[in-house]
Amino acid sequence: MSQFPDTPSFTGFNTPSRIEADIEDLQHTGTIPRELDGAFFRVQPDPQFPPMLGDDIAFNGDGMITRFHFHDGRCDFRQRWAKTDKWKAEHEAGRGLFGMYRNPLTDDPSTKGMYRSTANTNAWIYAGKLWAMKEDSPSLIMDPVTMETEAFETWDGAMKSQTFTAHPKIDPRTGNMVAIGYAASGLCTDDVSYMEIGPDGELVREKWFKVPYYCMMHDFGITENYLILHIVPSIGSWERLEKGLPHFGFDTTLPVYLGVIPRRDDLKPEDIRWFKRDNCFASHVLNAWEEGTKIHFLTCEAKNNMFPFFPDVHGAAFNPAEAMSKLTDWTVDLASNGEDFDAVTQLTETSSEFPRIDDRFTGMRNRYGWGLEMDMSRPCELKGGSAGGFLMNCLFLKDLETGKEQHWWCGPVSSLQEPCFIPRSKDAPEGDGWIVQVCNRLEEHRSDLLLFDALDIEKGPIATVQVPIRLRFGLHGNFAPSEAIGLKELEPA
Template sequence: MAHFPTTASFTGMNMPSRIEADIADLVHEGTIPQELDGAFFRVQPDPQFPPRLGDDIAFNGDGMIARFHFHDGRCDFRQRWARTDKWKLENAAGKALFGAYRNPLTDDPSVKGRYRSTANTNAFVFAGKLWAMKEDSPSLVMDPATMETYGFERFGGRMTGETFTAHPKIDPRTGNMVAIGYAASGLCTDDVTYMEVSPSGELIREEWFKVPYYCMMHDFGITEDYLVLHIVPSVGSWDRLEQGLPHFGFDTTMPVHLGVIPRRDGLRQEDIRWFKRGNCFASHVMNAFQDGSKIHFDTPESKNNMFPFFPDVHGAPFNGLEAMSYLTRWTVDLASNGDEFESVKRLTATAGEFPRIDDRYAGLPYRYGWMLEMDHGRLVELRGGSAGGLLMNCLCLIDHQTGREQHWWCGPVSSLQEPCFIPRSPDAPEGDGWIVQVCNRLEEHRSDLLLFDALDIEKGPIATIMVPIRLRFGLHGNFAPADAIGL
């Protein structure tokens, strides 16, 4: 009998679900636009078995991917496990064999050397495949129509690094997928690969470089000519793993770096410009773009660590107030002779994370951005359902051109998951489309899928789609039109 821990990672909205399902024509209120034709994919960590070590962090659960297929004014649901090597080995054994998050020293000896990926961080359709991503291994690929698992993508052996990002970007000019792989030569190493994958799925570029220090490199930005990578001291080491400490810990004494890496063949270490600033925490990236010789990089920044499960390396307690993040623009000038930032400018007084844009403007000057807002000024009766434990109770739209913001509150007994933008058509103006996101109904332990007019979120959802099973906290998801999926 499975006995899961009674900790926050395994109770309430985060109680393991472990359900594969097919449900046609979900019940909904409001109107699903007839012209909306495609599917929203999202992934949640959902442990198949109780943790091997008795407890675990929520980020270590197996990947469970949900697909919401919109067509003819209705929405169909399909949910499947991402059948990684880990999932298959443990399924055959009937128990957990892999131990702590990114610590192979805690695994059963029978799985030594096997991919530890849970494929639980992002669900992304590209080149006719569904990519189930976790940044500590190659990406798992699946059939986006049937959601059957193919296996790990090594591009016919052309990929020489060991890892592939969970946050790829699509260059809107070329259609290429741009990716990195950190710890590319092995766990806790400072080697990184920069890769580009053609629209047909061929690895057309893999370049190696080194970073100032090993850390979690969860996200990055691109511009027309550069990959822009922030190095923030959520650091790890073999020494930490041998002591049984969490893989990552935050070091408030270390500087932050921004690397501007040319997107070209034959990359040399000396081609990279590294800029340096004082300590802060930043993880996700809203966007980056070039302005002459200047690079602008927009990221939610907080004074201190946002992840309580990756504690301070010096033993300081988690500081919730200092963990609040605010969208901030980092600007560096490639025409300068030094390594200092030109400016660091907070763009809003709204605390928020999980930033998203109209992805057709990735790497380009852009106007609109959406994110999850943390508004403690509103009534809160129940908490839960967020990735880091912080309250995420509003959807926020930022107009960078006018400075105007819109906010929509989900109420005192609900919380929200990451938004995703859906363009109305391939050539629609920026921001013309819809926002889709999961809403956690904390009181009832169930989930809704919400659909908004993207540029008028304050009027509330145009459709509320009731999901008859509970969705745990999810990390990331993306929309794909029907012709990209084969539906």
């Protein structure tokens, strides 16, 4: 009998769900626009078995993919495991076989040579496929209609990198998917691969370079001509793994770098510019763009580490106040001769994370950004449902052109998961569309899917879709039109 530990990662709203399900025409209140025709895919870490070593961090659960299919004013639900090598081996054994997060030294010997991916970080749609991503391995490919697992994508070995990002970008000018793979030559190495995949799903470019030091490179930005990569000291090493320490730890003594990497076939190490600044924490990226010789890189910056489960390497206690991140513009000038940033400009006093844009403006100057706000001034009766333990209780909209902000609070007994923008049509103006996101109903141990008019979030959801099961905290998700993924055939005649 499975007995999960009585710890925060496995109890309360974080209790493992482990449910595969199909539910047609979910009950909802409000109105789902009939012109909304497509599917929102998201992923949650959801452990199949209790952790082999007795306890674990929440980030180490197996990937469970959820699909919400909107059509004809209704919403259908499907949920399936991402059946990785890890999932299959443990399913056959009937128990956990993999140990600590990104530490193969703690695994059962039978797993040697397997990808350790849990495919639990992003559910991404590209080239007609569902990509279930975890950045320590190649991406797992699934069928977006059946949601059955196919295989890990290495392009028949043409991809030499051992890893593939969980945060790719699609260049709206070329249609290419841009990706990186950090620790490309092996765990804890300073090699990074830069890759582009064409709209037909084929690998068209893979170039390698070295970074100032090994760290978590969870996200990045692109512009028309460059890949923009921030190096922030959530560092790791084999020494840490051998000691049984968490894979990553935050080092407040190291500087932060911003790399500007030309996106071209003849990339050479000397073509890369590395800019340097004082220590801070930053993970997710809103967007990046070029403005003359300057690069703007918008990210959520905090003074100190945001991940309490990857503690300070010097033993300092986690500081929640210093972990509150705010949208910030890092600007560097390629016309300069030095390594200093041109400017670091905080854009708001609102604390937020999980930033999203209208993805049609990736790599271009954009006007609107949405995110999960952490408003500690609001009443809170229950906490839970977020990846890092933070109270993410508001949807936040920032107008970068006017500076105006909107905020929508989910109430004292709920919390929110990452928003996703859906354009009203292929050619609609920026921001004309909807925001979709999961809401954790902490008191009732269930979930709702909320739909907002994207530029008028303060009026509240235009539709609330009631999910009769509890969706664990999720990480990232994306939307695709029905015709792009073959879902039209599933709709009733």
